[in-house]
Amino acid sequence: MGNCLYGVTECCDRPKNTNIRLSFPAVCFVWQTAMIILFGVFIRYDEESDTHWVEFKKEHNITSDADNDFYFRYPSFQDVHVMIFVGFGFLMTFLKRYSFSAVGFNFLIAAFGLQWALLMQGWFHSLDYTDGKIKIGVENLINADFCVAGCLIAYGALLGKVSPVQLLVLTLFGITLFAIEEYIILNLIHAKDAGGSMVIHTFGGYYGLSISWVLYRPNLEQSKRLQGSVYHSDVFAMIGTLFLWMFWPSFNSAITDHGDGQHRAAINTYLSLASTVLTTFAISSLFEKTGKVDMVHIQNSTLAGGVAVGTAAEFMLMPYGSLIVGFCCGVISTLGYIFLTPFMERKLKIQDTCGIHNLHAMPGVIGGIVGAITAAAASTEVYGKEGLINTFDFEGAFEGRSPTIQGGYQAAGLCVSLAFGIGGGILVGLILKLPIWGDVADEHCFDDEFYWEVRLWLLLTVCPLRFHRSVLMVIRGSDT
Amino acid sequence: MGNCLYGVTECCDRPKNTNIRLSFPAVCFVWQTAMIILFGVFIRYDEESDTHWVEFKKEHNITSDADNDFYFRYPSFQDVHVMIFVGFGFLMTFLKRYSFSAVGFNFLIAAFGLQWALLMQGWFHSLDYTDGKIKIGVENLINADFCVAGCLIAYGALLGKVSPVQLLVLTLFGITLFAIEEYIILNLIHAKDAGGSMVIHTFGGYYGLSISWVLYRPNLEQSKRLQGSVYHSDVFAMIGTLFLWMFWPSFNSAITDHGDGQHRAAINTYLSLASTVLTTFAISSLFEKTGKVDMVHIQNSTLAGGVAVGTAAEFMLMPYGSLIVGFCCGVISTLGYIFLTPFMERKLKIQDTCGIHNLHAMPGVIGGIVGAITAAAASTEVYGKEGLINTFDFEGAFEGRSPTIQGGYQAAGLCVSLAFGIGGGILVGLILKLPIWGDVADEHCFDDEFYWEVRLWLLLTVCPLRFHRSVLMVIRGSDT
Amino acid sequence: MGNCLYGVTECCDRPKNTNIRLSFPAVCFVWQTAMIILFGVFIRYDEESDTHWVEFKKEHNITSDADNDFYFRYPSFQDVHVMIFVGFGFLMTFLKRYSFSAVGFNFLIAAFGLQWALLMQGWFHSLDYTDGKIKIGVENLINADFCVAGCLIAYGALLGKVSPVQLLVLTLFGITLFAIEEYIILNLIHAKDAGGSMVIHTFGGYYGLSISWVLYRPNLEQSKRLQGSVYHSDVFAMIGTLFLWMFWPSFNSAITDHGDGQHRAAINTYLSLASTVLTTFAISSLFEKTGKVDMVHIQNSTLAGGVAVGTAAEFMLMPYGSLIVGFCCGVISTLGYIFLTPFMERKLKIQDTCGIHNLHAMPGVIGGIVGAITAAAASTEVYGKEGLINTFDFEGAFEGRSPTIQGGYQAAGLCVSLAFGIGGGILVGLILKLPIWGDVADEHCFDDEFYWEVRLWLLLTVCPLRFHRSVLMVIRGSDT
Numbered sequence A, B, C: 001m002g003n004c005l006y007g008v009t010e011c012c013d014r015p016k017n018t019n020i021r022l023s024f025p026a027v028c029f030v031w032q033t034a035m036i037i038l039f040g041v042f043i044r045y046d047e048e049s050d051t052h053w054v055e056f057k058k059e060h061n062i063t064s065d066a067d068n069d070f071y072f073r074y075p076s077f078q079d080v081h082v083m084i085f086v087g088f089g090f091l092m093t094f095l096k097r098y099s100f101s102a103v104g105f106n107f108l109i110a111a112f113g114l115q116w117a118l119l120m121q122g123w124f125h126s127l128d129y130t131d132g133k134i135k136i137g138v139e140n141l142i143n144a145d146f147c148v149a150g151c152l153i154a155y156g157a158l159l160g161k162v163s164p165v166q167l168l169v170l171t172l173f174g175i176t177l178f179a180i181e182e183y184i185i186l187n188l189i190h191a192k193d194a195g196g197s198m199v200i201h202t203f204g205g206y207y208g209l210s211i212s213w214v215l216y217r218p219n220l221e222q223s224k225r226l227q228g229s230v231y232h233s234d235v236f237a238m239i240g241t242l243f244l245w246m247f248w249p250s251f252n253s254a255i256t257d258h259g260d261g262q263h264r265a266a267i268n269t270y271l272s273l274a275s276t277v278l279t280t281f282a283i284s285s286l287f288e289k290t291g292k293v294d295m296v297h298i299q300n301s302t303l304a305g306g307v308a309v310g311t312a313a314e315f316m317l318m319p320y321g322s323l324i325v326g327f328c329c330g331v332i333s334t335l336g337y338i339f340l341t342p343f344m345e346r347k348l349k350i351q352d353t354c355g356i357h358n359l360h361a362m363p364g365v366i367g368g369i370v371g372a373i374t375a376a377a378a379s380t381e382v383y384g385k386e387g388l389i390n391t392f393d394f395e396g397a398f399e400g401r402s403p404t405i406q407g408g409y410q411a412a413g414l415c416v417s418l419a420f421g422i423g424g425g426i427l428v429g430l431i432l433k434l435p436i437w438g439d440v441a442d443e444h445c446f447d448d449e450f451y452w453e454v455r456l457w458l459l460l461t462v463c464p465l466r467f468h469r470s471v472l473m474v475i476r477g478s479d480t
Helices: A023-042 A052-060 A069-094 A099-125 A138-158 A166-190 A197-214 A220-226 A231-253 A260-286 A295-308 A321-347 A358-375 A385-392 A404-433 A464-479 B023-042 B053-059 B069-094 B099-125 B137-156 B166-186 B197-215 B220-226 B230-255 B262-284 B295-308 B319-346 B356-376 B385-392 B401-431 B464-479 C024-042 C053-059 C069-094 C099-125 C140-158 C162-188 C199-213 C222-226 C231-253 C260-286 C294-310 C319-347 C356-376 C387-392 C403-432 C464-479
Strands: A043-045 A133-136 B043-045 B131-136 C043-045 C133-136
Touching: A023 A099, A023 A166, A023 C260, A023 C294, A043 A099, A043 B131, A043 C140, A043 C319, A052 A295, A052 C260, A052 C387, A052 C464, A069 A138, A069 A231, A069 A295, A069 C053, A069 C069, A069 C260, A099 A133, A099 A138, A099 C231, A099 C260, A133 A464, A133 C053, A138 A197, A138 A358, A138 A464, A138 C260, A166 A197, A166 C099, A197 A295, A220 B262, A231 A295, A231 B295, A231 B385, A231 C231, A260 A295, A260 A321, A260 A385, A260 B023, A260 B053, A260 B069, A260 B099, A260 C133, A295 A321, A295 A358, A295 B023, A295 B099, A321 A358, A321 B023, A321 B043, A321 B319, A358 A404, A358 B043, A358 C069, A385 A404, A385 B043, A385 B053, A404 B166, B023 B043, B023 B099, B023 B166, B043 B099, B043 B295, B053 C222, B069 B099, B069 B137, B069 B230, B069 B295, B069 C356, B099 B166, B099 B262, B099 C069, B137 B166, B137 B197, B137 B356, B166 B197, B166 B401, B166 B464, B166 C099, B197 B295, B197 B356, B197 B401, B220 C043, B220 C403, B230 C069, B230 C099, B230 C231, B262 B295, B262 B385, B262 C043, B262 C069, B262 C140, B262 C260, B295 B319, B295 B356, B295 B401, B295 C099, B319 B356, B319 C140, B356 B401, B385 B401, B385 C053, B385 C260, C024 C162, C024 C199, C043 C099, C043 C403, C069 C099, C069 C140, C069 C231, C099 C162, C099 C260, C099 C319, C140 C162, C140 C199, C162 C199, C162 C294, C162 C403, C199 C294, C199 C356, C231 C260, C231 C294, C260 C319, C294 C356, C319 C356, C356 C403, C387 C403
Parallel strands: A043 A133, B043 B131, C043 C133
Antiparallel strands: none
16 A cells, blocks of 8 residues: 555656665665774774683772672663663654654664764773774773764654664764864863753754755645644653663763763762653743643653753753753743744744754753853862862863853853754765655654555454444444 | 543533633642742752752761762662652553553652642651751652652542542641641650551551542442453553552651661561562462462552551661561451452442552551551660661660560550541541532543543554454354 | 354364363463472472571672672572563564463463472582482573473474463473583583573574474464464564564673673674674565565564573673674574575475474574584683683683584584484473364464453454444445
């Protein structure tokens, strides 16, 4: 079925070729082969995942295997991993006929992206200059997942409107840009951003929005019929929401300092998210006629608090500070869905399928600002002398930097992420505008049928006989 | 849609005002603001999540960050967190038209409840008398999630029959009562209850049942059409069941002693739950005509073994002891669904939507009794001298208490939780009976449409053309 | 409903008695009772989960509870647990009308199997000869879950065609065979197989395929109507796929050496799986007319890389080595779904519902071969002297064994797992062919209705009035 109705050339106003039988496998094979070669040349195990660990332990007087970084980070890594694949993937299943693409292409680009991220981030952060190899351990895996998150956020803005080949191109460039801006922000500027409010969410959000702006589809209302949810697709999306929400404390604490750093980041994120939930429900209810709640808000805005506390989670933000951040973000994000998204689509020509501006971009910017303020306000009274140095890594080239100056650099980091997001997005958008990527026509957006074998799925097929009888009963009951 | 059919005043026998546009946002905003203020006054990081950890380590001769409580408890905390939000939330999605409320309001009250629980439990357990502040760490987060579980259990009895405002009120009082009974049981009586058979399940179960008794709806059969499941809603519910089942070992071991305590509690719970599954299937099959199994039993009764082993999981219950507890609970809980729930509804006027009496209340009482017996039977031969003292905390004011006496106090603890559950439930039920909370009429129970924007969700809307043809084909095929 | 249409004797060509009201509960009760007795006689806590841990610590100069094995293994255990119950369970929910059985019977046989596995594996591996007791800790729980995985793989081949009683019998024998072959491979031959490519996947795969061959159903096309998926059942299956995919690094590292062993196994598996995803998408797209992707491949073949890296994950396979393994397995497994599965059904009379030959059996064999080669190629230059001994446990009776010889023994291990799988499968298949187990007739396969209470679940029942109007509108709109 389908082909007769939705043939490639028959019933489209402006015929588009969605045949990706050559380009898609070719890109997958060539890129994966390239990964194998680059990994062969560059990537090795670090001293904690190498069989020489037993000697390393002796040399460094490490008495217990429990001090292997694996045990400090692996549980958080797995939580982050779930957020990337189930969280992001299922959050986007809300569309009634685009769940396969949501969860499937999310899977694809994350699996490609994390390999490319290991290389890109490795060159910047984990290159061993003695032998020219990148040495990887569990922290690299987490960072690769983080890097991928930026591209998945961008996918959220473009959901339903791009082909898998475009998504792979978006990911290739996205990861590259990410690694560069991350290096500038974390290493050169020496801003702190453990949970990635700036590096991940601001960058990823504006990267996706800029691409969407370049790829503006003027006749998108022609596929309006598919742009909503059905009852059970909304429940599927809640799986994504909840796994993101629950594991966000792990996200923000995954690469912070061992000990108090991870502990504090988890607490702050836990509290901020809890606060967001209440204000999201409140605003959602306030703007409906009889106080009803909108699933779109609950699925998305409840997460804004986790984004906004990303930078400051490892600082002494204080429990009430986290609650305040969450409070504000629930309000702002939900209002964004109600007022800003329609405005952006109509006036700014930015079509944002999942509303990532409200969930990632805005809260990311807020997070950057909160981080800058919290950093500037840090003092030895609150942090302790050693605590201050540890938390902000005022060591080496950055010894003696004052918290106030750190605040300024935090703000500078935010600007860098914005610039990379917007600038990179426009560039990549122009590349993706080329008519070679197999994307669908405006009237065929949000439909799995162009990239997936979709079987006869109407309930009719389940048991035609019984269904038929029921339909007849209903019809006869009132029609005769 | 909907409003024309299910208008607020038009088609109800006894019109009820379900408009909560004022009360619901107001409660959310005011309570969240109160939380911020109270957190600002009272709550600070404890020494393991504060930047002073680096100094604390030196003072206490702690050589490795691995000894920060975070690493002993965080994986269990995340498992418990999943149980609270995905486990409880999805377990209740089984109703065909109430999945949004199940998972959504579960989310809301848990997010509010955990904040209030941090305060209430903090005042009783974590108050630092030197500066009057509550110092929180990962163990407090776990306990807050535990505290919330009590209220979510109560929601199970009331599912489909109360408004979100009522749920928030239920949670406010539920958390308060919980913190008090917990203080009495754990601190004053000094009963042990790591997995909360008494403190969480008995209390939560009877709290919900008592409220349901007070809020009895005589005409509930008018919404009978919505009181069942559909095929896929039952599959959604299994997500909840399985995450509860799998992570229950973490639940019962999350706050037990480091080392053997956590280890043993996890093993006991794992075994008890495995045993429950087999007897649940057996009883379910035995009471159906051709040996068929009922999804309701599998979704719920398979969990009873985890509840019943909650108190004794950290004791030397022995692996076979755990299996016996699980065996009995699978039988009792499934029989409860078959015989007791209908009886309670007809004779005792207690409408228990999810059957929490069979899943939480009864197994909780059994767990309390098992705990009392196991404690009374403890001996230095089995536990070792130090092991006995460690396991039962026979220290400080309780030094020298004998296991037999401990058994008596365990039984006393069970009575306290029963008293608080029933007494508190009746009181809160009376409050919730006031006609100001926006709950629905009897004939509109179990319907998301009154509190959620439900979009046109029939499959018809997906692709009317193709659907139409299929319907016609079916009709023509046999009708002409 | 249903009984009038699908009565036991009325409408079947060859009437079969699917009434399991006696046999099913009887088996559950008797076997669970046997477990209690055997556990009572044999199973006790090991020294790390016993209250004597406090004394054990002193004797062995263990200073921190962090060195309790619980903290090294519990997070991985919980991930494995999720794979067994949610991963395997939901992966099989793809059939449109067999989701209850997929997730429900998976639950049942896993819960029984893990108890029996604790005993069987305990006798071989954890028997304390001083008192004749099996001493269990967290590693035993992981191994029991592993053991169960073998039987769940076999269930994949038989999905939809066997009764729950048959499944329990299959599990009883499967666990027994597993424990014996595991003892031969790991202890006698001293092959290494941390992730179970041979022990779990090769054995489980060929065990299931052999049973399916013996139980060949010649008229299975009579239930063709139920042998596919519907849209949402495919999304449910993706939950299973993703949880298996994400947690596979934990699976392969769960019982490897503390420290670098677990660390390296997780990295290798992470990389292999990522690589598999790209080649699976590529091959799937290459063999469809317009480059569309098939959900069946994405749900299954993306996991093949995790299977194939099971044996070698703890070796110094190198990151690029893992990518190569994943690359090949994605290709081979997807081609298997396209060409081999139909061939096997038509020519070899092996009906493989879930395609476990492509997901487990073939990749398992590849994994065994990769393991043998990697072991044979090991050298002290790469591993370090101590590292080599640690990794391959060249200690005790196996001191001085060379890597080359180890490679030969690895290959021998593979042959043992194949022999046990095929031989055991044929034997058990013959037992399951007896006409006493209550399995369905060929035309009633893949239907939940014979073993589950399935409620009226057509959407019609949700809101007949509104649905009726919609249907009428559609019909009138174009028919008059």
